[in-house]
Amino acid sequence: MKLCTRCVLPETFPGIRFDEHGVCNHCRTAPSDERNERARHDAEGRFTALIREHQGRGCYDVVVGYSGGKDSTYSLKVFKEHGLRTLAVTYDNGFLPDGTLRNIRNVVEHLGIDHLLVKPRFDVLAKVFRRAAEKALFGAKAAERAADMCTACIGFVKFGILRLAIEMEVPFIGYGWSPGQIPLSASIVKNNPEIVRVTQRQILEPLSELFPAADLRPYFLEERHFAKPDMFPYNVSPVAFAPAYSEEMVIEAVAQYGWTRPEGVDSNSTNCLLNSYAIRVHKERWQFHPYVFEVAKLVREGSMSRDEGIRKMAEAEPEATVKLVEARLASPGGG
Ligand SMILES: [Zn+2]
Known part of the structure; x- marks a missing residue:
């Protein structure tokens, strides 16, 4: 398989073009390191200014979507360091490894943070995940960035937390999106009701044939x-504008709170077993890895070596985990 000689995007990635040196169009049009560093610095300043303006409105300053993974754990540390009164919210999609629940307990206790565990009906989620295994739900464009099962799951998290934050009149929602997952320009965004209405509809429409x-x-x-x-x-x-981001830096920083990598997960997740199955389904359907756009950006920006990126993308999903997920989805009431 032909890969970009600078990042790791493969020839199977939609719309990719290579120049005579084998460099892809995404690498050729990427912003320079200097421009990224300026934008990173601007985001830090903007965040500090927004805190001064809005802190104290609700009983919390920030509600954080806390998956229990390394990046959202790092984001809790940043919010705490800024003196924000923080509520961490974890959605249990039925596939959190035991090690993740242990990590969550360790981290919120170490940081002195309130924590809420939300567990949506497993029969509802299992039906969504099974449908996503049968057919594409959200279209080819969404599939460039994530597996449909992850997009659906994140939809429950994103809109559930937004709903909660509006009801609690909290001025900030925190996420652990890494520099690979979102551009710097999206690291601080005010939720716009009309855009939220459209994006919510995009998630709900394909699900509406499954449920009343x-x-x-x-x-x-x-x-x-x-x-x-x-x-x-x-x-x-805040992880998206953290100085000198790398997976190693984040893992080292969160280890001080008793965070360790859980067992059973693939190398692209530090908190979810479903991820391995979602990757398997996505690769068979689209012929590229659902994490490749994210990993390519980390490689391009020097946060990950190209060899490490290639290794991650070639790695097989842990078979025992895939089997466990399949069995659990086949018997949604029990398992
Ligand atoms: Zn490239």
Whole structure:
């Protein structure tokens, strides 16, 4: 398989073009290191200014989507260092390894942070994941960035936390998106009600043939939330503008809170067993790895070596984990 000679994007990636040196169009149009560093610095300054402006509005300053993975753990550390009163919220999709639950308990206790565990109905989630295994749910463009099972799962998390933040009048939502997952320009964004309405519809439409609307209502925004546009918070992803990001740097930083890599997960996740199955399904359907765009960006920006990126993309999913997920999805009531 032909790969970009600078990053790791393969010839099977949609819309890719290589120049005479084998460098892809994404590498050729990427912003320079200097420009990234300026944008990173600007984001830090903007975050500090927004804290001064909005801190103290609700009983918490920030509600953090806390997966228990390394990056969202690092984001908790940053929010705490900025003196923000923090509520960490974890969604249990039924596939959190025991090691992740242990990590979560260690980290929130070490940092002195309130924590909420939300477990949506497993029969509902399992039905969504099974459908995503059968057919593409969100289209080819969404598939460039993530597996459909992950997009669906994150949809429950994103809109559930937004709903909670609006109800609690909290000015910030925190995420652990890494520099590979979002561009710097998206690291601090005010939620816009009209855009939220459109993106929520994009998630809900393919699910609407599976459930009556009432079954999904608790997890997403309702009209009464859209009626409070002043209470729409900012999304802040401090890992995306962290200085000198690398996976090693983050893992070293969170180890001090008793965080360790859980067993059973593949090398692209530090908190979810479903991930391995989602990757398997995605690769068979689209002929490229759902993490390759993210890993390519980390390689391009020097946060990961190209060899490490190639190794990750070639790695097989842990077979025992894939089997476990398949068995659990086949018997959604039990397992
Ligand atoms: Zn490239």
